[in-house]
Amino acid sequence: MTGSPPRRISVLIPAHNEADYITGCLTALYASAISGHGIEVLVLANGCTDDTVARARSVSVPDGWEMRVLERAEGGKLAALTEGDKAANGDILVYLDADVQVEPELLSQIAHALCPERALYASGSPCVTPARNAFTRAYASAWVRLPFVRKGAPGFGIFAMTRAGRERWGQWPAIISDDTYARLHFSPEERIRLPGRYHWPMVEGFRNLVRVRRRQDRGVAEIKTLFPQLLQNDDPRPSGMRAMARIALNNPIGAAVYVAVSLAVKTRLFSSNVVWARGR
Template identity: 35%
Template sequence: MISIIVPAHNESSVIARTLSQWVRDPPLDEIRVVVVCNGCTDHTANVARRFGPTVHVVESDIARKTHALNLGDQISSVFPRIYADADIVITVDAVRALARRLGQGDVLVVAPTADINLTGCSWLVRKYYGIRSRLPSSREGIGGSGVYALSEAGRLRFGQFPDVTADDTYVRLQFRPEERDTLSCARSTVFAPRTVLQLIAVRTRAYRGTFELARRFPELRVNKGEVNDRTLIALFKEPHLWPGLLIYCCVNIVARCRAIARRGADRWQRDETSRAALSADTPQ
């Protein structure tokens, strides 16, 4: 059996789009889903409950993702265990591929490759992701795809999820590069921010998460893996990429400066522009 934990904070507009990929009628005996509604003030729990007994819904007053992940772990008892954001899409076949890869036993954590959905995005956002797609980080699914899967041995690598911004990066850094894998045969759909201002907000959060982990868990940096710097510099040899490179660098410079300036400051406001559900995905 495969366990999927979905932390969800006010995700009523998209949770059905996510769950509909895994829940069938009759239900699949191989998959059990735990949706942890953390600090929700909308109808996320009600939407999730409409999917029937395959989906176990838990509600918490604490609006914190890592708290939701820990609650999900308390309820789930089977492996492999998949952790998926509520606003992404991954098919049941891709979920099975992750489970099969862990079953081979030579890696402890796996993730799908992210397909970035740019529908409705501005020209600036599209240029940014055009450059990103050429960088090594775009091929790292653990932290880029909104999904990661752990074997039982992998989950024993660390205790409870600490209260950090970047839980996926924290998990990735628990493992050496040879202990983790990103599958090209398994894909997840990640919905990009529509505007460059929202993109900067998302990148600011990413930098804040990176800075936080470096400060609190410096010993994990040894597992960082390949970085973007060399590839990014090489891209400047291609003049037709300069507009995109300018946008990419400006977005990240601004985001990095904001992350430094606001370290420990107010809570990040997530991107809402990409949370557009398809009404047909909602169960009747």
């Protein structure tokens, strides 16, 4: 690993009204223990009506790093990603949500793991940020033990790929689950889970958990309908009931809360026509 040649890394951060999060996201990113690589950060501000842009520009940028803010008047994460891909100069592309904080080792591990000449994908090991709400804490205590979270490289919150991998599709389609879409363009053998951790927040409270879970389920269903050929790259998963039964043996309260949210998702409880801007 010490003999790896320098690589150009582009970190793309789509941001729509992320003033409460962008400072923490960038501060953690800039603390990355990495050297010998050219690193640019692109904050993809789309449709912001708060001071996301000003706060992003106010964070001190380390020596050897570059930071640009690309402002779009229109909102829309996927259009912002397409624009960011065109502007990025990196051999390695890292897609980071504005409310996620990486630990110092992760970016360096990504740089060493992804050989630019190959189509490869990588992500870190997720940790759920402790919630204020007791219901969300109980839900998260079961959720983090699901096979999807514990194994493979799920990629929610942050994922990275080589340019050769990104060339497998053109513009980002207007879909809900961009992370699933990207991940399934790579076979399980091309996906790498790294030990470096990142901190990923959940929404607070039963109502919001139901709404977000329902949106996530719609996103997965959308992929199955529009891009069924990608499903061959999904990881094999055990029965959800079997996995939850195992979790319930050690965490009955967390399992009960998780099941309650899952059942509510299947009903019209808390359904509305309001567009849910945050993915979680």
